[in-house]
């Protein structure tokens with residue numbers, strides 16, 4: 188698998204404050220790579236350095252083998268960018284913005300199609316200043332995709348979007364991936380990261396403290412799963428022998444089993460083997476949010 192992006196030993200200081208502290212990661216071509224981390228952990232600085240928008244103090248960045256600082260012209264047609272804080276001229280109309288971006292980007296997409304995909308057809312003639320926060324955000328994502336990039340950076344793509352628009356955005360990102368586009372997605376939404384990302388890097392204080400697929404991060408850091416059910420049978424000592432079970436708690440007829448691995452399957456098998464088939468057997472699935480909170484340990488935003 189070839190790499191779309193290689194960040195190696197990146198370090199960035201602002202007036203002596205180290206915002207990015209020597210971090211390295213690779214993004215494979217065609218994957219959706221997520222970056223999560225508390226406010227101020229260096230996510231935007233990293234993606235801005237990766238796009239050649241900020242000059243790193245140390246380390247190197249390669250995008251499809253090119254240096255974004257020196258090969259910017261060559262990369263312009265390959266990379267799309269939605270920055271966390273972008274502004275357009277107040278009076279620029281939605282269609283004008285798309286038309287302008289399309290005219291300066293070789294191999295551009297059909298922008299009326301993007302207008303439709305991102306739910307902006309009705310706002311075609313509206314000025315940027317008159318758009319709501321979510322509509323601006325959608326326009327900025329559409330603009331990032333106008334040149335049909337091979338790699339797109341989305342920094343908080345869905346912040347400010349209503350729940351329905353967020354789902355639409357997720358579906359569109361799926362479609363973008365299906366076309367083979369590589370996506371680097373910075374997000375604070377753990378459900379979004381879990382749903383969309385093939386792999387994730389967890390940032391803390393300018394470093395990567397964990398990396399892996401959402402499922403790997405959940406399995407490694409989110410803690411034990413629990414399974415609950417009700418039974419009147421009092422002796423459940425045999426359940427402790429089921430694979431992965433670490434604890435069994437009981438409150439009246441309600442039983443909570445804690446453990447690791449495929450706990451639901453093992454618990455259900457042991458119960459059925461002992462003639463118990465509870466109707467209310469349920470699993471509390473650990474989420475990426477549990478893993479994130481455990482990893483960042485309640486880190487205060489800076």
Ligand SMILES: Nc1ncnc2c1ncn2[C@@H]1O[C@H](COP(=O)(O)OP(=O)(O)OP(=O)(O)O)[C@@H](O)[C@H]1O
Pocket residue numbers: 201202206224225226227228229230231232233271489
């Ligand atoms: N232009 C700048 N000058 C000085 N310090 C800066 C500048 N830009 C960012 N920083 C600092 O660098 C650190 C990392 O900022 P960055 O914007 O990369 O964080 P982030 O992870 O994107 O945060 P958020 O989740 O809030 O977007 C922060 O402490 C921030 O205050």
Ligand SMILES: [Mg+2]
Pocket residue numbers: 230231232271342
């Ligand atoms: Mg940021």
